[in-house]
Amino acid sequence: MSPPNPRRTNEQEARPSRGIPEATVARLPVYLRALTALADRGIATASSEELARAAGVNSAKLRKDLSYLGSYGTRGVGYDVEYLRYQIAREIGLTQDWPVVIVGIGNLGHALANYSGFVSRGFGIVGLLDADPARVGEQVGDHEIQAYGELERVVSEYGVAIGVISTPATAAQEVCDRMVAAGITSVLNFAPVVLSVPAGVDVRKVDLSTELQILAYHEQRKALAGPGTGPLSQVDGIPVERSPLVP
Amino acid sequence: MSPPNPRRTNEQEARPSRGIPEATVARLPVYLRALTALADRGIATASSEELARAAGVNSAKLRKDLSYLGSYGTRGVGYDVEYLRYQIAREIGLTQDWPVVIVGIGNLGHALANYSGFVSRGFGIVGLLDADPARVGEQVGDHEIQAYGELERVVSEYGVAIGVISTPATAAQEVCDRMVAAGITSVLNFAPVVLSVPAGVDVRKVDLSTELQILAYHEQRKALAGPGTGPLSQVDGIPVERSPLVP
DNA sequence: TAGATTGTTAATCGATTAACAATC
DNA sequence: TAGATTGTTAATCGATTAACAATC
Secondary structure, X not given: OOOOOOOOOHHHHOOOOOOOOHHHHHHHHHHHHXXXXXXXXXXXXXXXXXXXXXXXOOHHHHHXXXXXXXXXXXXXXXXXXXXXXXXXXHXXXXXXXXXXXXXXXXXXXXXXXXXXXXXXXOEXXXXXXXXXXXXXXXXXXXXXXXXXXXXXXXXXXHOOOEEEEOOOHHHHHHHHHHHHHHOOOEEEEOOOXXXXXXXXXXXXXXXXXXXXXXXXXXXXXXXXXXXXXXXXXXXXXXXXXXXXXXX | OOOOOOOOOHHHHOOOOOOOOHHHHHHHHHHHHHHHHHHHOOOOEEOHHHHXXXXXXXHHHHHHHHHXXXXXXXXOOXXXXXXXXXXXXXXXXXXXXXXXXXXXXXXXXXXXXXOHHHHHOOEEEEEEEEOOOOOOOOEEOOEEOEEHHHHHHHHHHHOOOEEEEOOOHHHHHXXXXXXXXXXXXEEXXXXXXOOOOOOOOEEEEOOHHHXXXXXXXXXXXXXXXXXXXXXXXXXXXXXXXXXXXXX
């Protein structure tokens, strides 16, 4: 079972680079942000307990998550904030910059284009595209809205791998198809439709009304339990005094 | 174990109304949307297979999910689209309207305020609030931006249970605290910070850069595997031909 | 009745958590 | 060395999936 040489083969074991669980991947950006916040406050070292508090998870989960990346902590001491920050950024792939194109520059597209976290977090907008000729040429932040027809050119010129869809629902599938045909393999979809894509293309969806509906479900449960009914089984706490639901 | 009367006690078993798994709750809005789309196309009945395809899940999962709500299908036939749609809406709590307040009316707040899916899906904006006096009075959609100081009045006047935070990160925790103090028990947070709330308050977070980072991680994995390397273990498919990542 | 499809069971898989040996 | 804290193990919990008996 064990290799002839008992020394650990760091290249294989310390950086698995494969097989990080999805749930862990989804938390890495949260840890990254927590580390950046600690660094900004001038904190050089943090224990898993402190880091977990900043990230809003429990420390066992955090240590387990970090163990998939390698052994970047020091027993008895904690984690070097700057070093761990770099390791997570590298694992996610943020040591390079990702060119991103946004299609559909309505209200939401404007908000996305002006979102400062975009540039600061390893992403760069290389194109804002809209199908409405009346919008083409409009200046949004540092960019000028281009015609939707420019999609293929922008994708190939900048080597875009990630596309953002903030069009109306009716246009989203067509835009997605064309993004994929142009070479995009990751799509962030804000339109309220289920996109169908070929194997090998990743889609993530952000949906305001889904989020609100999930909250509404829990809110209704709280109301059914009634004020003062005691702890709820599902939600992690007791109902607090609330105002009536509908005026 | 079984009650004296073998007849099923529908009130308890057909409508558990308690203990629906979180993962199922998160999919109910997706099913609701799929059913609405089917209804719009004039389809009156759908099998679990058809419905699952429209929702982008597999049919076993869909049937399992629906079984938590009750037995709303007909064996050998399928589900009545309109009936199931109503049952899911009722389960989520969308047979009533939820008054929502939005704090922070920058680019994103404007987008949210103008989002049509808001009203059509059981939610109603009852207040748009901003701390910047220069913005107060501005008309956004059907509403006029009000002073942040109006928060308590709006919450109590309309019985607001759900608050949306679209402020800068620095303001989010303060806004959240004040929302909770005013009686809000569900918060949808768009600011890139981990909010801390007392037990009994639900928080959901929507975070653009987190979503992009998750995509970047998978994108990097595809690049590491290399074009033509064959199926990836984690991602559900084979890498397709891609453009270079960085120009 | 024969065919179709649900609702449920049971097996499997993945995620979370507590506990603690390893080790700084 | 004594104290602190990581990295890992193992137990538990929850979610997914295939398969099929129930039943329209």
